[in-house]
Amino acid sequence: MTPPPTRERLIVALDLPTAGAARELVLRLGDSVTFYKIGMELAMAPGFFELLDWLKAENKRVFVDLKFFDIPETVARAVRNLSERGADLCTVHGNQSIMEAAAGARSGATRVLAVTALTSLDQGDLDDMGFSVDIADLVLSRARRALEAGCDGVVSSGLEVARLKAEVGDRLVCVTPGIRPVENRVEADQKRVMTPTDAIRAGADYLVVGRPVRDADDPRAVAEALVAEIARAEG
Template sequence: MPQTDIAARDRLIVALDLPTADAARTLVDQLGDTVVFYKIGMELAMAPGFFELLAELKARRKQVFVDLKFFDIPETVARAVRNLSERGADFCTVHGNQSIMEAAAAAKTGHTRVLAVTALTSLDQGDMDDLGFQVDIADLVLSRARRALEAGCDGVVSSGLEVARLKAEAGGSLVCVTPGIRPVENREEADQKRIMTPTDAIRAGADYLVVGRPVRDAADPRATAEAIVAEIKAAAA
């Protein structure tokens, strides 16, 4: 089961996968108070105004998930996490071995929570085989989640397909953030392979759902976000 002390509106994280900070601001304005949690990632990090956008979102009392999947020597990752903590990031992601995850977890301050990436939702078993991981993808996700908790991380980013097992075997304190969410009426997968509906993901135990294109590309982004929040609320009841 998902953690019970999170409001339905707080569980929806809208991914600002847009080319410019101004385009991101436009979407945030469209969504208004319907959305309180946003993800800013690699695309915006390569555009001017990334940190200004982060500051603006925090000034508007939004929560911010900085998804840059830090992967470098432990000291460098630690310094990056510390800087993000000082900027008020609520979540950040790390991708690496035990020493990298330990360094990230030790460096966080304030309310910043460190999430370990398990296996990207754009990868399926065939992709994992191609990468040389001769292991069942669900077993790999569980192993990485256990190691993340041992390292002091707060949670993981995981497909909804693995969440139920993670919650059952890795412990209830594990925060599960689930991307690859596709509402029933918007099931185009594109480059996402391991996908799930909001209802199924919440019932599996996901704590937060990351939704990008289904909201961003909707004819009415606000109405779409409101419908997802309503679905989350019903599923979590």
């Protein structure tokens, strides 16, 4: 797999209440950001698909993060619809048949990512839910299954990326959320976090950053700083 261009490795999460607010942030960021994530909050607001179409018309790449989990046929139809709209990435969260259905339905440039373990979960959370497994082992198991199912990549915390890449190499794209400019800074609901430099050096292909950009006084300056940090980490 050819590494993505440096600037494209930053995915800014448009975690905003309205499509209008999302457009305003995109316009403020200008050409400093080329890749955006749109997720559940915006999907519950008017104008979600119009926003997706607008982003594509602006020559932006789009990561639709809705973590599809339903019967395989329903998931396949959802992925097929997103492919037709030009979504670049989408997420699936389910068993082998669900992942296989999603992978089999994609077309064009759309890539399917399997969710491993949410960055809002830590080992204590897994224990509480009755999963008697180490979180790193769970992530690796999910990655293996995603590869077998034909998925293009996974969503994984930076804390597990190095081990994951050591096993699967470039056969799976690794998209890493929970990125924070300050090392291991726990913020709100994110528990397993990592700095951009550490995540890139661990093997992450793309970094998803939301609040540090969205809530900044100067979002463009923060985005540019993140891209510069990614470039230094690549070197």
